[in-house]
Amino acid sequence: MAVEFSEEAEATFQDLISRYPNNLAAMLPVLHLAQSEFGWISVEVMDYVANRLDVHPTKVLNAATFYTMYNKQPIGKCHIQVCTTLSCALMGGYEIIDYLEDTLGIRVGETTPDGRFTLSEVECLASCGTAPMFQASFCDGEIEYFENLDAERVDEVLKELNEKLEALPLPKDMH
Ligand code: FES
Structure with missing residues (x-):
C-alpha cells in the first residue's frame, strides 16, 4: 500500500495544519485523517505522519499507541x-x-x-x-x-x- 494522502485528504491535511499553532498540536486530528484514509495506523503510516508533520516518529508512536481509537491493525467491517x-x-x-x-x-x-x-x-x-x-x-x-x-x-x-x-x-x- 502506497502511503500517501489522496488529493482530498491532502487538502484536509493542509486545512488542519493551518488551524493549529504548530504541527505537534495537529497530530491527533492528522492521525484521525490518516486512519480514515489508510484504514489503520501501521508503522508506515506513523512514519508518514511524522514526516508530514516534521516531528520525531516516537511522538507519533506514543500518541498512536496511547489512544485506543487509533487502530494498530486492520479492522473488519x-x-x-x-x-x-x-x-x-x-x-x-x-x-x-x-x-x-x-x-x-x-x-x-x-x-x-x-x-x-x-x-x-x-x-x-x-x-x-x-x-x-x-x-x-x-x-x-x-x-x-x-x-x-x-x-x-x-x-x-x-x-x-x-x-x-x-x-x-x-x-x-x-x-
Ligand atoms: S464506564 Fe463509562 S461507558 Fe463504560
Whole structure:
C-alpha cells in the first residue's frame, strides 16, 4: 500500500495544519485523517505522519499507541469496542466480552476470518448510566452505541449488525 494522502485528504491535511499553532498540536486530528484514509495506523503510516508533520516518529508512536481509537491493525467491517471501565466492569462488561469472544470465535484484538467483526476492549465511552455497553464503528464511518447489554441483547444486536454488514463492502485493506 502506497502511503500517501489522496488529493482530498491532502487538502484536509493542509486545512488542519493551518488551524493549529504548530504541527505537534495537529497530530491527533492528522492521525484521525490518516486512519480514515489508510484504514489503520501501521508503522508506515506513523512514519508518514511524522514526516508530514516534521516531528520525531516516537511522538507519533506514543500518541498512536496511547489512544485506543487509533487502530494498530486492520479492522473488519464492524469494530466492536466494549467498555470495561468501572461502571461497565461492575455491570458485567467483562461478561459481555467473554460472551462476544465465545459467540464470534475470536479473542479481544482479533478479527473474524470473514472480515466482519473486530473485537476490542476500551476505556469509558461516556455512557456509564447505561452500562454495560459497546460502541460499534462501521467501515463507512458510522458509529452506533448499544447499551444495557446482556447475553440476550448481544444476540439481538449481532443479528442486527450482521444484516447491516451484508450491505457494506470489506474495508480495502481486508481484501
Ligand atoms: S464506564 Fe463504560 S461507558 Fe463509562
